[in-house]
Amino acid sequence: MKAKVLINGYGSIGKRVADAVSAQKDMEVIGVTKTKPDFDAKLATELGYKLYCAIPDKERVKAFEEAGIPIEGTILDVIEEADIVVDGAPKKVGKENLEKIYKPNKVKAILQGGEKAKDVEDNFNALWSYERCYGKSYVRVVSCNTTGLCRILYALKDFGIKKARVVLVRRGADPNDDKTGPINAIKPNPVTVPSHHGPDVVSVVPELKDKIITSAVIVPTTLMHQHTLMVEVESEVKREDILEKINETPRIILVREKEGFSSTAKIIEFARDLGRKRYDLPELCVWEESVNTLGNEIFLMQAVHQESIVVPENIDCIRAMLEMEDDKFKSIEKTNKALNLIK
């Protein structure tokens, strides 16, 4: 029997997780929810998803009817069937949903990176905390930036991380967001250093406590985040060893400027050419030329496709929470294969 997954909040993350669940052999989507009858809602039904109104409210239900988009009811009509809910609601709403809907209805739930570490039982990254989240009920898949950092730090962990310094250059808005700026500015966000991204990594990897310092700015681009890492490790290390570790680590790929990858725009062009749906690139991209060492310090630059990097993590998180597969690498492999990831 397939695990029954309900997607609550069919937005940027929700719609991708829905498609990723559908691509797996061991799970299925029993429904997706929307708050408004827009083109995404329509497409959901065309893809065969059963559509529910995310908010049990008459006016909202009527809006779907008026728009000619058939819904099956509200979330309350389907929640009992679910083995697990993947929450894709906006920042902070996930926590509300957890308290008001998931807990009272005794259904397991995955929250996303917009929620706080302290509001869940544990924090998920497939490489670092799969075992820890095994069988748990309320887990958060960490944010896109944190997921990217967790992956690369996993690749570097055997060198003995003493201090990781990271500057994050964040995209200002997702590509489908036509309201948020800035149009022409660089914004420290937060203006305090270190930023919260370090502690967020620590929520997944407690052993990095006091060992990761992050700082972040927001810039006027929509495609990807970019990170620069400067990581001091226990002893001297060679560039080739790092490249080897990166090659061994799932869901990280190397891109080369000399092959045309001169920017995040070119990486996205590559993903488009690959034929990925929505040009998704859940693989973390490290610029090969940027990988370097000086004594016991490692340098590199990476790019994170914010819209999709957490999608395979949500799939693995489902398997862990529902105890469907106890070997994290097997889950990762199943997920990657179903999603046709490069590795």
Next chain:
Amino acid sequence: MKAKVLINGYGSIGKRVADAVSAQKDMEVIGVTKTKPDFDAKLATELGYKLYCAIPDKERVKAFEEAGIPIEGTILDVIEEADIVVDGAPKKVGKENLEKIYKPNKVKAILQGGEKAKDVEDNFNALWSYERCYGKSYVRVVSCNTTGLCRILYALKDFGIKKARVVLVRRGADPNDDKTGPINAIKPNPVTVPSHHGPDVVSVVPELKDKIITSAVIVPTTLMHQHTLMVEVESEVKREDILEKINETPRIILVREKEGFSSTAKIIEFARDLGRKRYDLPELCVWEESVNTLGNEIFLMQAVHQESIVVPENIDCIRAMLEMEDDKFKSIEKTNKALNLIK
């Protein structure tokens, strides 16, 4: 026997036409050319395209070898096999290729919108000049903006176009172009009014001579062009009649702001959600709410996906030039079906 198509210049347009040719039953790609061994070259070979060096030059051939990307030779090694070449070289280079390669090698050729009307035998739009280009040897598929205008004017033609006034708001660069600006400016381009876009439409539709006035600016966006049309017609016309005509015309779709299509960004999100390769949207998009009339004047706004709108036109152009199908609507239907267009 399938028509043998050579793609000379596997760039933004070339790679899309290659995939579109491959999707048809009556034609096949016998080779694609690149000038440099970048990731696009690599992906071409992975897709099974035979790769040739676009420029018969030893140094360039060597560069492919050194990059470990196998090529079959240069364009001169394959040109004789071709029934037709689709030129996808940069602006102005197409004309050079025509004179130096296609004509001497007596192969039919399609040039793109970056070339001039006067350098070819005729100018192609599937709706307007399919019959005229039938059997011809050197034809230009007009630019993305001109193609968008030709389509909508076809939908409006039965109302008797007296004067079409159009302002084009053009994307500054394609999404994969990380060099071209502007970052923060609006540029009249050209600064003279009327712009050359009107005469370019006339190269396809001579009967519109002196009846179309265009003006254009460039703005800092990469996704789509946007056009505002104000079209005086012979007599009073009703909004519903225009919507009906648009609905009847192939390759034009209506989008509604009230369903979430508030900008070009949302239209592209829709194309991504549709699962289109590279989020291509060859269909011209007209905002339904913008369609309006006052007396005998029609108003509307439309968006043009510059990277893909000419792709199905290239396919129909091949059929016309090689006399493979004498009914334009049948060709359009074949193309649309193979490319899975909405209509």
Next chain:
Amino acid sequence: MKAKVLINGYGSIGKRVADAVSAQKDMEVIGVTKTKPDFDAKLATELGYKLYCAIPDKERVKAFEEAGIPIEGTILDVIEEADIVVDGAPKKVGKENLEKIYKPNKVKAILQGGEKAKDVEDNFNALWSYERCYGKSYVRVVSCNTTGLCRILYALKDFGIKKARVVLVRRGADPNDDKTGPINAIKPNPVTVPSHHGPDVVSVVPELKDKIITSAVIVPTTLMHQHTLMVEVESEVKREDILEKINETPRIILVREKEGFSSTAKIIEFARDLGRKRYDLPELCVWEESVNTLGNEIFLMQAVHQESIVVPENIDCIRAMLEMEDDKFKSIEKTNKALNLIK
């Protein structure tokens, strides 16, 4: 005695009007208001303006004290002294202020373009409605886009305007706004055609009723708006005649692409080089090369510096409402001279 002007809302427009009032011989700023103690508030006091809290609220007053920025009280402590208030509050708040503060306190008031025509006695543009607003109590200085249109239509009026068609390409946000987007999209705004800009012009120039059709989009730039005009007039007209009329009209200047004015960015560079405070350019800029005629239709492109174009209009409006000068051209001349405008 100088006219006593209170600036309520020392934001983008308010701070410029304050400086412009101070530059005149016949009026003075008796106070400016802010809602928050930010760097603009601090600079206001450093410039010698008496600062008041815009909202009579204890918490807000305390915030100024805590920030170490001395204020003189709240708006209610100064309003009685004022001969006129220039409202610079955000869109829609101006109307509230009118009803709740200005009318009850029986003080004349100028509202800005974010308010509605119907909420005031009349609508002001120095060239068109100076006389009409003479002595009135509640007048709106129309928006930046409308002001730009009014000026150019004044220059063209003697040719007998039959139908003006205009497409407005609007800046997405002001340069100091780091929150508003879009980052990468073109947004029809409004999506309906014609847009409200035509009726807004008519609120100033009733004789243009049914003679002006506008349409607008928003793009990711901060510097200026751009307009393309296509204007049918009574009879055939020569390019030179239009250039002459433009040259005769106050507050319009011609810029030439061949002298380097290839975009709004270059126009702003010019204003910076002129040494204008805040690079303000209240003069409407028409691209000389764009001015053209075909039969009895006129074409041209212009750029509007949204932050400053209405500033001299506010000054003239004060003179009209307070009956300080009954010849509009004399007021315009005084204002221009004090502000060092080109013409």
Next chain:
Amino acid sequence: MKAKVLINGYGSIGKRVADAVSAQKDMEVIGVTKTKPDFDAKLATELGYKLYCAIPDKERVKAFEEAGIPIEGTILDVIEEADIVVDGAPKKVGKENLEKIYKPNKVKAILQGGEKAKDVEDNFNALWSYERCYGKSYVRVVSCNTTGLCRILYALKDFGIKKARVVLVRRGADPNDDKTGPINAIKPNPVTVPSHHGPDVVSVVPELKDKIITSAVIVPTTLMHQHTLMVEVESEVKREDILEKINETPRIILVREKEGFSSTAKIIEFARDLGRKRYDLPELCVWEESVNTLGNEIFLMQAVHQESIVVPENIDCIRAMLEMEDDKFKSIEKTNKALNLIK
């Protein structure tokens, strides 16, 4: 007698240095050069600068005449009068000018940051290498980014810099550049880490050899560069001590997010409100909230106005090279006072 300064290349840097020289009591501009008769050339003559053609070429001279912009001759007609030339030519052209014009004509010359350290006698920053450049003939004022780094490292130097790690987020193009992108991408530039900015700092401050590691990306903004610094020092250090040092260091100011400085856009708004010509802000801006310490590591974020930060440095460099003032702090004070800098 005032020092006679020739500005060769009246572009972004050249025009600012010209104005800054004119503002000093002990030096004067004897001429400025341009290659083309654009609006900047015209404004130069309106400001009273004697204009020369930068390239001794008949065609170019004629172009000025045809445009109606009077020139005094070519650079060769004025070079002998000059005590020193400030070169403001584009990247790499400065070196050519040095070899072909300045050295043969035995005139001292200042090159800008686009040139290489090895092509000059020494590299200038007022705080670090004033004495070293005293009396020298061919000196480079380092780039905007390097100048910003030199200043902040001077403020931190007494804490004993062990290792400075810096990530630079660079503006993609200057505001008046309407050709250069990217429009929507983050570009590692260079893609290798460390970048050349560290060695460039070392060209000014040799004692920092092996102690500064930099990495840089380019983003779609025009206003300012942004830097994040993480600096390990000899021993534990307190935040207040850093703020104090910053306060003591000339040409660095603190800005506070809580006062509204949430981004580079707000900093530029502040400079506009100050009434600075061209909104120039040669002062390095450090976000006060970002200044922090953890043990013996210092963190901070700063913003660099690329167009103007090197301007006062050029003035001091003139004084040093012409041996006009032997105390760097006195020169800095004179310059700052004449330019009305905050400090």
